[in-house]
Amino acid sequence: MKKWFKKNKWMAYLMPSFLFPLSITIYGLIMAIKESMTDNTGFSLQAYRALFYDHAFWASYLYSVRISTISTVLSLIIGILITRLLYQKLLKTEWKLLVWVPMIFPHFVWGYMVVLLLSQTGFISSIFNHFEWIQDFSQFPILLYEPFGIGIIVTYVWKEIPFVVLMLLPVYAQMNQQMPLVVKTLGGNEWNVFKTTEWPWVAPVLFETGIIIFAFILSAYEVPALLGTTYPKMLSVLSYEWFFYADFRYRPKAFALMVVVTMTIMTFVLIFFHMVNQKRYRMMKGNGR
Numbered sequence: 001m002k003k004w005f006k007k008n009k010w011m012a013y014l015m016p017s018f019l020f021p022l023s024i025t026i027y028g029l030i031m032a033i034k035e036s037m038t039d040n041t042g043f044s045l046q047a048y049r050a051l052f053y054d055h056a057f058w059a060s061y062l063y064s065v066r067i068s069t070i071s072t073v074l075s076l077i078i079g080i081l082i083t084r085l086l087y088q089k090l091l092k093t094e095w096k097l098l099v100w101v102p103m104i105f106p107h108f109v110w111g112y113m114v115v116l117l118l119s120q121t122g123f124i125s126s127i128f129n130h131f132e133w134i135q136d137f138s139q140f141p142i143l144l145y146e147p148f149g150i151g152i153i154v155t156y157v158w159k160e161i162p163f164v165v166l167m168l169l170p171v172y173a174q175m176n177q178q179m180p181l182v183v184k185t186l187g188g189n190e191w192n193v194f195k196t197t198e199w200p201w202v203a204p205v206l207f208e209t210g211i212i213i214f215a216f217i218l219s220a221y222e223v224p225a226l227l228g229t230t231y232p233k234m235l236s237v238l239s240y241e242w243f244f245y246a247d248f249r250y251r252p253k254a255f256a257l258m259v260v261v262t263m264t265i266m267t268f269v270l271i272f273f274h275m276v277n278q279k280r281y282r283m284m285k286g287n288g289r
Helices: 002-008 009-038 046-052 055-090 093-106 107-116 123-130 150-173 179-186 191-221 221-225 233-241 249-282
Strands: none
Touching: 009 233, 046 249, 055 093, 055 150, 055 191, 055 233, 055 249, 093 150, 093 221, 093 249, 107 123, 107 150, 107 221, 150 191, 150 221, 191 233, 221 233, 233 249
């Protein structure tokens, strides 16, 4: 054991910063499970029964998964397009700052910016009205506080694209730049170049980035609370309301909802990690497809 620590001192130094948040997370999950399975009489699964028979929960669950999935997919697609087109320029400091400035600001700030831009009396509707493309502000489409969650999606996509670029840029910087020329010389088009020379290297990082973004959006509170509609609500908003509801009987139900969210995230993580490991195994065997 001593020899291992001598050879891996860097791991010993990093261990406290890793174990502390991990222990807090595990403790919180254990306490949430305990509270969700406890009532005045002791052990009970009544909270889960009430949750799964609640139409508001299922509406919120589907709403949250849909918004998280759409936001994640759009962020990944736009992020990889930007990285492919601009990665040589993004190696320069000024271009990096231009793309990564949005990462400085919290999601809540970007949510307010979306309100200022996309509300019916916002900046874009004012431009439309100025050029007489619309005669009245009420003619501007409702993009916020509506059931589809457009405002929430726009906020998360806008905010997460720089993160996707940040994760993909090192991959593109380390790629063999001669391979695309070889594919084109053999008659391949841009799609063949991407599928043959880029996708095998990009896919694992893209999947891992998607896991992070999906998990964050599904459990985030501030943007849905600011831009969401009254029904259905994102799961984070619904659990917050149940937790602080005047009737304390809703508390176990709120904890049960949190546990379900955690299990959903873990399920997606296992699926994605299985896909990533398969991709890496094929790459090691010399077949990236």
